[in-house]
Amino acid sequence: MLSIINYSATMPNMKRTKEEAQKTKDKILASALDCFSTQGYFNSSLDEIAKKASVTRGAVYWHFKNKTEIFDALHTQLHEPFTQTILEDLAHDEEQPIIQLKHLCIKLLEDLDVNNTKKRIMKLFFECDYSGQLAPFKKQHQDKKLKSLKLFEQYFERAKKRNQLHQHADPQILTLTLHCFLKGILFEYLSGLELIDIKSQGKELIQQFFEGFNTCHNPINL
Amino acid sequence: MLSIINYSATMPNMKRTKEEAQKTKDKILASALDCFSTQGYFNSSLDEIAKKASVTRGAVYWHFKNKTEIFDALHTQLHEPFTQTILEDLAHDEEQPIIQLKHLCIKLLEDLDVNNTKKRIMKLFFECDYSGQLAPFKKQHQDKKLKSLKLFEQYFERAKKRNQLHQHADPQILTLTLHCFLKGILFEYLSGLELIDIKSQGKELIQQFFEGFNTCHNPINL
DNA sequence: TTGACAACATACATGCGTGTATGTATAGTG
DNA sequence: CACTATACATACACGCATGTATGTTGTCAA
Structure with a gap:
């Protein structure tokens, strides 16, 4: 039986995890905005940003090179x-x-x-x-x-x-x-x-x- | 023989060192302005400020409670x-x-x-x-x-x-x-x-x- | 099913800045 | 002349943020 939606046909190499990874990235960005706009850029640590996004710094460093890139x-x-x-x-x-x-x-x-x-x-x-x-x-x-x-x-x-x-x-x-x-x-x-x-x-x-x-x-x- | 200017009479407890201390304080302020205006407040350390003023952090902490007070x-x-x-x-x-x-x-x-x-x-x-x-x-x-x-x-x-x-x-x-x-x-x-x-x-x-x-x-x- | 890679989490090393405690020299004071 | 306070310098302890290295889990592809 064919799957209703064939991802590999419409978007090759587009795994379901990639979508969720994008969600994670968006959450990190939103969290960073939260931190930056309330505490300022230099007073926000990557750990705060990560925690507010319910992830760890590992996820942050996976999606972004460093804090400046988030900015x-x-x-x-x-x-x-x-x-x-x-x-x-x-x-x-x-x-x-x-x-x-x-x-x-x-x-x-x-x-x-x-x-x-x-x-x-x-x-x-x-x-x-x-x-x-x-x-x-x-x-x-x-x-x-x-x-x-x-x-x-x-x-x-x-x-x-x-x-x-x-x-x-x-x-x-x-x-x-x-x-x-x-x-x-x-x-x-x-x-x-x-x-x-x-x-x-x-x-x-x-x-x-x-x-x-x-x-x-x-x-x-x- | 009387001293020409009697400090103790005109300004009691006004030691000569106090004048120089004021100079030091001014130098620290000028140095802080230097650092802050070029590197930003949060990127300037008290050590940089002190060194640019040719003193140590000890002097800074003597004249000011902390960095915010300098600001x-x-x-x-x-x-x-x-x-x-x-x-x-x-x-x-x-x-x-x-x-x-x-x-x-x-x-x-x-x-x-x-x-x-x-x-x-x-x-x-x-x-x-x-x-x-x-x-x-x-x-x-x-x-x-x-x-x-x-x-x-x-x-x-x-x-x-x-x-x-x-x-x-x-x-x-x-x-x-x-x-x-x-x-x-x-x-x-x-x-x-x-x-x-x-x-x-x-x-x-x-x-x-x-x-x-x-x-x-x-x-x-x- | 098994290897490989993505998408993270965890752990570690490092440096840096702050605050404070202590040392010290010098000037005034009784 | 001893004593004290000022005006710093030096030394130490502490936390914290960063960057990186390594571990782990789930997914896909063959």
């Missing part, structure tokens, strides 16, 4: 969703790119506000210091960030093509300005100071930023 | 100049507080740009994570930050009193917005990514921020 794996795994969100939004070429961008920013903030996992991830990569053993990953992670920035820049470029910006406006500077602002918000928001409440202030903050401080204002309505 | 001492020592600069600026009640504030921001950035020591200090306290042994100092340092924010808020309050802001403008939100932006700039600037060059872009960034993104613009000239 990098977390970044790799968790950076994509954000890029994906922006890419999907960019697919729509709307009439007023700046307003579209504003809505995207608000959406990103509000998404974050209701997703504790994402918050902990961001908090981790914001607060960790890339010194010591993490130094080699500094450039790599920064490169990914630069690519994200290039995506934001497209909104401003679209706006400029539509003559919706000052003549002398530089998309690169505008992107940088926005990026700094968002980073500042997120940093403050994730600091645990409770200084910023996204739900009640997020929209207002973004709004304020896009309007600027000058008294001559022609508010962009949400 | 806190650095913050205490180095937070004041910034507060002082703002306070001095606030002493002048100028006609256009927002423009005054803008100039202050630019000044603070440009001061930072030419002062490597200050940069390293800020970098340290931006990138360190207040987890583990540093957790107890999180609130303390945040309280200091909140006080600084209150200072910035005064500019907006002055502006509002002079009817230079929208009716519905909230000084607290405005302060928060500015703070987030500045923090974002500084964070990015100090990250070592070289994404921001204060000398060439600083003024422009601040300018852009104060003007906002809307096309209706009435640029506030520098």
Whole structure:
């Protein structure tokens, strides 16, 4: 009698244990995120991570070369969703790119506000210091960030093509300005100071930023 | 014959060794800043700090309870100049507080740009994570930050009193917005990514921020 | 069924950082 | 001149985290 599902035919060498090994790896990653985001990277030992994942350090060293590789794996795994969100939004070429961008920013903030996992991830990569053993990953992670920035820049470029910006406006500077602002918000928001409440202030903050401080204002309505 | 300066009269129990002990303490602090800002807090050992200060760990433990106390001492020592600069600026009640504030921001950035020591200090306290042994100092340092924010808020309050802001403008939100932006700039600037060059872009960034993104613009000239 | 390999667990060696206890020299004090 | 306190240096004990080597179990393939 033939087995209902013939693994060796559809996926050669795909043993059932490999699937469970993947589950173990995922559990280790989740556990590491837990430890890192609560105690910090340097205060988390591989033993703590292993125990929280109900395995031993042996399993950890089987799946990862060392602690830094876990750190990098977390970044790799968790950076994509954000890029994906922006890419999907960019697919729509709307009439007023700046307003579209504003809505995207608000959406990103509000998404974050209701997703504790994402918050902990961001908090981790914001607060960790890339010194010591993490130094080699500094450039790599920064490169990914630069690519994200290039995506934001497209909104401003679209706006400029539509003559919706000052003549002398530089998309690169505008992107940088926005990026700094968002980073500042997120940093403050994730600091645990409770200084910023996204739900009640997020929209207002973004709004304020896009309007600027000058008294001559022609508010962009949400 | 009387000694020219009678220490015991002017400062009782002020031995000459105490002065040198203070020098040693300062050297340890400077050395700690060196280590922390280059290798990170958790990657710096007391032995490294001691050796860089040309003393032993014995001296370190004499002047400080432990490593966390050195960390806190650095913050205490180095937070004041910034507060002082703002306070001095606030002493002048100028006609256009927002423009005054803008100039202050630019000044603070440009001061930072030419002062490597200050940069390293800020970098340290931006990138360190207040987890583990540093957790107890999180609130303390945040309280200091909140006080600084209150200072910035005064500019907006002055502006509002002079009817230079929208009716519905909230000084607290405005302060928060500015703070987030500045923090974002500084964070990015100090990250070592070289994404921001204060000398060439600083003024422009601040300018852009104060003007906002809307096309209706009435640029506030520098 | 048996060898081989994957997927771990266990055990061991090592180094490193901390904290503390103790030693020591020097300056002031009565 | 003895005495004490300061300002360190030196020495020791301890735990802890890492990395690696080795052991063990289950699975698949032939």
